[in-house]
Amino acid sequence: MGKLTLGALRAVLGVVLVGTVFVQASMVWALATDPEDGSLPLTPLRVITFLGMVAAQVAAVCVGRLVTMVRRRTVFSPAAFRYVDTVIGAIVTAALLWFAVTLINAPGQREDPGVTLIMGGIGVAILGVALIVLVLRMLLAQAVSRDVEASQMEAELGQVI
Numbered sequence: 001m002g003k004l005t006l007g008a009l010r011a012v013l014g015v016v017l018v019g020t021v022f023v024q025a026s027m028v029w030a031l032a033t034d035p036e037d038g039s040l041p042l043t044p045l046r047v048i049t050f051l052g053m054v055a056a057q058v059a060a061v062c063v064g065r066l067v068t069m070v071r072r073r074t075v076f077s078p079a080a081f082r083y084v085d086t087v088i089g090a091i092v093t094a095a096l097l098w099f100a101v102t103l104i105n106a107p108g109q110r111e112d113p114g115v116t117l118i119m120g121g122i123g124v125a126i127l128g129v130a131l132i133v134l135v136l137r138m139l140l141a142q143a144v145s146r147d148v149e150a151s152q153m154e155a156e157l158g159q160v161i
Contacts, residue, residue, distance in 0.1 A: 009067055013060045020053040044104055052097045059090040076140070076147045084137045088130050095126035
């Protein structure tokens with residue numbers, strides 16, 4: 001990856017982290033104040049939103065760590081699997097939270113059930129992203145395996161010479 005690409009990705013990850021932390025802090029402030037003062041009541045959708053932002057933050061931090069590993073040229077190591085697995089977990093969590101939003105929203109969509117179907121389709125698409133990352137994890141595993149094999153062959157060749 002080029003320096004510009006890595007820099008742009010780091011900037012996007014930073015904006016995501018700062019933005020979600022700001023929104024979460026605002027939500028906590030609003031939820032902690034007295035409802036008679038006009039604060040927002042604690043509802044399932046607000047809890048799901050908060051948890052969804054946590055999932056996004058976890059994914060952003062893990063991707064940031066992977067970007068650092070790419071920059072240091074250490075991404076083809078077993079240490080990368082921990083971050084990739086966590087990203088997959090965060091995406092699956094986001095999908096499950098989206099399905100929960102769909103279920104909460106479904107009773108209000110009796111006249112237009114297409115909205116619920118579209119929301120369900122979006123949840124399936126989010127799970128599809130998790131499956132894509134899982135396939136990429138398998139490719140990483142193959143690359144790490146090949147890297148280990150190449151290192152062993154290089155060591156054997158060094159002994160022969």
